[in-house]
Amino acid sequence: MIRAVIVVAVCLLAGCDRAVTVPRSMDADALGHSAPTQHTVTANNELASLLDLDDPADFVNAERGLIARSESLRITRDDGRVVWDQDQYGFVAGDAPESVNPSLWRQARLNGLHGLYEVTPGVYQVRGYDLANLTIIVGETGWILVDPLTMRETAAAALAFARAHLPPKPVVAVLFTHSHVDHFGGVDGVLTPEERSNVRIVAPAGFLHEAVSENVIAGPAMTRRAGLMYGRPLARSIRGHVDTGLGKEPAANGRVSILAPTDIVDHTVQQMTLDGVRFEFQFAPGSEAPAEFTFFLPDLGAFCGAEVLSRNLHNVYTLRGAKVRDALRWSNYIDEALGLFGQRATSYFGSHHWPVWGTPEIVAYMKKQRDVYKYIHDQTLRMANQGLTSAEIAEAIELPESLRREFAVRGYYGTARHNAKAVYQFYFGWYDGVPAHLDPLPPEPAGRRYVEFMGGADELLSNAEQAYAAGDYRWVAQVVNHLVFAEPDNVVARALLARSYDQLGYQAESGPWRDVYLTGAYELRHGPAPGNVNLADAGGLLARIPIASFLDSMATRIDGQKASGVTMTINVVFTDVDETHVLEMENAVLHHHQGIADADASATLTLTRSLFLRLVTGSAGLRETLFSDELEVDGSVTELISFFLLLDRQAGPFNIVTP
């Protein structure tokens, strides 16, 4: 699910935002989150009454095949920093507290079950050691690993746990089902140096490119937004983060890497035999990930849906910000897989969540996964063609009873509402056709004028307090947000907005919605948490970014106003990869071409790729580096420095919930 956002946090983020002391409510917890109101309790109870939350089927399946479970599961790095901690979720047990949506709570309990499990003889999963699952397929001489988690530390711990409880074998192949970092980043943790050079690495076509470059350009903003989507600064508590819906949370503080594939999957059905095990692959690009496959093991009757299928409604659009996905194509891949593998499968497993057993059960599960995306797609288009706009469709869309009652398609991760907006966006873009929405005022000036039209801050707050008392939290958030953007230091407004976000979070069934609201409340009270991205930890990924992708990203940091009128050509010679790129500034735009150095360039910079990355990301200063042996400049040093000064610097985590 998560894309390689780490890579790209090419700006080192440090704390900012003014200190504003927001008044705490009487019943606040340690981080200031207010108590659930009676309206929230009622809303959560009403949802509970509509669902069969005590249905044991998922718990039975999630525990089926358990071989071993560690009492405590806390994975630390060599320097002691915690990379993964299931123990902190010990509070997710029993009935839902009033401050958590009861359906999300149920999913959070299921995602908290960790251990080594048998799916079917010869197929094992280590679950709950990271956001995703590590799957082990036993071959004739060794193990074929599927999706080695996000980080070296979690992957190593998961593999070690499996080796302690199964007859241990060397790793002979690794499958990366798709290009999201939670499925490949830990590869260094599962291979010995010897295995590293001998194993077969199987990935879908486009894997390496998508994995290392898809987020380079948008990295800093995507990383910042991911902090809200995953509730990074929140306590793990009944008024904080409880689950993402897809798993507990992305691992953190560990080291991320990648390996180039030796075997590419690029068509359906593609047959392959790995260590005596027969595979039938379905190539499914442009589904949940831009590069993805599913596969069937005909001799074992086992189907792996990767992340094209999961046990929640997934994201057609992900809230941290990413290119919108094609819901119809996604559904069609599941339909294709149903025809190819569904009737032959006796067990199903995926890259997240727990398996399904029995052909009728698998077919029923696949049909509902297929239909939830198609329903949202088709109904969005139907309503759009009747004249409804994005926001109106999102408000109107409701899954049919047969899907609504199915836990595996409920909106624990994506939601029908924001996925309907995604489908609208896919076909129609951001503009809903309403002329007043073509060029509205931005939030700050609009906020000031709304406040004025509403009779000033006091009048607005007094009305908003009444709406809050009535439990109308969406409206309170919408209105008070105008005041916070007009008067960011208005502590009464910040406190009321934070309290409305608390309630919206407590009522949300989607893990990301809960985290977005509660992190919004956190930031109103405390400011944005400092970022903790360490480029060195992503070294195994950064080294794989094509230089051209990195230069594309560098071009997006040129300050257009400063660069106005600048005409300049610079050669950059990368000694370690034997590539020369010519950079040209003209019309305040940076172009780059790989080829032969331009003899008329202002300067030629000769250095290694890693030093260039450090220079551009600001982790090495140009002036300090200029006279070292690591770098050579031929031509005008002054022009070279003036070029680097055209690049924007990211000072810290930018504000989102305040102006």
Ligand SMILES: [Zn+2]
């Ligand atoms: Zn994933």
